[in-house]
Amino acid sequence: MAEINHAIKGTGDVLPNDSHRWQFLEKTMLETARLYGFREIRVPVFEHTEVFSRNVGDTTDVVQKEMYTFDDKGGRSITLRPELTAGVIRSSIEHGLIYDALPQKVCYIGGCYRYEKPQAGRLREFHQFGVECIGAGNPSADAEVIALANQVLCDIGVKDISLEINSIGCPTCRKEYQKALKEYFNSHLDELCDTCKDRLERNPMRILDCKSPVCSEIAKNAPVVIDYLCDECNEHFSSVKKHLDSIGLKYTINPHIVRGLDYYTRTVFEFVSGSVGAQSTVCGGGRYDGLIGQMGGNPTPSLGFAMGIERLLLLLQNQKTELPPDKKCDIYIAPMGENASIKASMICAKLRKDGFEAQTDICGRGLKAQMKYADKIGASFSTVIGDNELETNKSVIKNMATGDTLEVSFDDISEKLFSLINESALESLTDSIYKNG
RNA sequence: GUGGAUGUAGCUUAGUUGGUUAAAGCGCCGGUUUGUGGCACCGGAGACCGUGGGUUCAAGUCCCAUCUUCCACCCCA
Numbered sequence: 332m333a334e335i336n337h338a339i340k341g342t343g344d345v346l347p348n349d350s351h352r353w354q355f356l357e358k359t360m361l362e363t364a365r366l367y368g369f370r371e372i373r374v375p376v377f378e379h380t381e382v383f384s385r386n387v388g389d390t391t392d393v394v395q396k397e398m399y400t401f402d403d404k405g406g407r408s409i410t411l412r413p414e415l416t417a418g419v420i421r422s423s424i425e426h427g428l429i430y431d432a433l434p435q436k437v438c439y440i441g442g443c444y445r446y447e448k449p450q451a452g453r454l455r456e457f458h459q460f461g462v463e464c465i466g467a468g469n470p471s472a473d474a475e476v477i478a479l480a481n482q483v484l485c486d487i488g489v490k491d492i493s494l495e496i497n498s499i500g501c502p503t504c505r506k507e508y509q510k511a512l513k514e515y516f517n518s519h520l521d522e523l524c525d526t527c528k529d530r531l532e533r534n535p536m537r538i539l540d541c542k543s544p545v546c547s548e549i550a551k552n553a554p555v556v557i558d559y560l561c562d563e564c565n566e567h568f569s570s571v572k573k574h575l576d577s578i579g580l581k582y583t584i585n586p587h588i589v590r591g592l593d594y595y596t597r598t599v600f601e602f603v604s605g606s607v608g609a610q611s612t613v614c615g616g617g618r619y620d621g622l623i624g625q626m627g628g629n630p631t632p633s634l635g636f637a638m639g640i641e642r643l644l645l646l647l648q649n650q651k652t653e654l655p656p657d658k659k660c661d662i663y664i665a666p667m668g669e670n671a672s673i674k675a676s677m678i679c680a681k682l683r684k685d686g687f688e689a690q691t692d693i694c695g696r697g698l699k700a701q702m703k704y705a706d707k708i709g710a711s712f713s714t715v716i717g718d719n720e721l722e723t724n725k726s727v728i729k730n731m732a733t734g735d736t737l738e739v740s741f742d743d744i745s746e747k748l749f750s751l752i753n754e755s756a757l758e759s760l761t762d763s764i765y766k767n768g
Numbered sequence: 769g770u771g772g773a774u775g776u777a778g779c780u781u782a783g784u785u786g787g788u789u790a791a792a793g794c795g796c797c798g799g800u801u802u803g804u805g806g807c808a809c810c811g812g813a814g815a816c817c818g819u820g821g822g823u824u825c826a827a828g829u830c831c832c833a834u835c836u837u838c839c840a841c842c843c844c845a
Binding site for chain 2: 534734
């Protein structure tokens, strides 16, 4: 396949037969978020590189190896957003949202870009839905955001996911903890795998979720963050749990959930599933009370989450969850001859104005071929226009599923089609009720 | 970045120890009285066999490189 006919590695197309699945997810996400008061924010796909690099810090691979960074024609260093939080916060500071009535509740859907090696549930261009709740430091905010994530996942039909939460404390208690953690792993240095020996300096908390059996055995007895929380953080965490309990949201405490970045504080959470291969996290979120101050805004407690749309679609597919089917063509109009074709265009125009999906021949095909086409596109109804119809101003509408026909005048075709569609919808509804008892 | 698997019409695949014009099913287009789709039958279009080298009289088939896709590791904001 020539390069020009091939999408870039790690990117994909959403084809016409699939786009309704995306639309269903997006619509559900935005509507559910709205129930909690979150309104959509749209921010650029690229930002000054510093928007991302300053927050991440340049210690990890992340900045050097995994960002799409380039110089634009004006010599500015530009980066395609690897996630949306940084851009949303930049925008919130720039436009003074953080100095307006708090909390500011915003949500977003958009493409993100990471230069990674693709595998199951991991692409170079992928899409995230997420929310940021800016200016709410109370534990009830944590519970509300987690509840929203849970409801979104339920509303789109995801099954068998579990919520895991943890608290990673504030910078002060985390310092104590990391010290204890390093000491512990240092005492087992010889037993650790090579990558974990590396991690000990760079990112000791990551040893906790190493997949090597030896390391995870050692990690079992490692010090736990929660034991090192200061009084305030401890209180915050128990209040979050209380709130979750009160709304009946089940969770498990997973002391191994960690975040690499310094601005994260207190609550972190993930929704995980076993149905997407090695990339089991379907939604990740947490509190980042340090971020806005770090970016130059007035320090403002905030939290949010993000979920990967491709990963969710993969999960739904693996779970064989049926999403609402795509809407089909309402009526196909098959003209025979030039005059009929003009009449068909006029009727289509009228029907479309009245809100119906109406299609007619634009390939100059014969009647038989047109009927086949109407069948292929799943048209609910069809009608033929020839010389007779032009003369009488009437035609026969055919129900493609049942074969039933009904003669209608072109003058009130919209009204007739409307009642025909409702009738057949009602029939299939009673059918399915009958079938399902 | 590391490792394993992979690549033949739009899709799913067949193709013998290297041997002539690379095959099938599905899909697509058309036809089987120019007034009716699904079924059946007939016909047609569509592949530089991922790409570039090499071995050979001869490569879809063997060798090397490279890329893609898939899966796992690293990483995961």
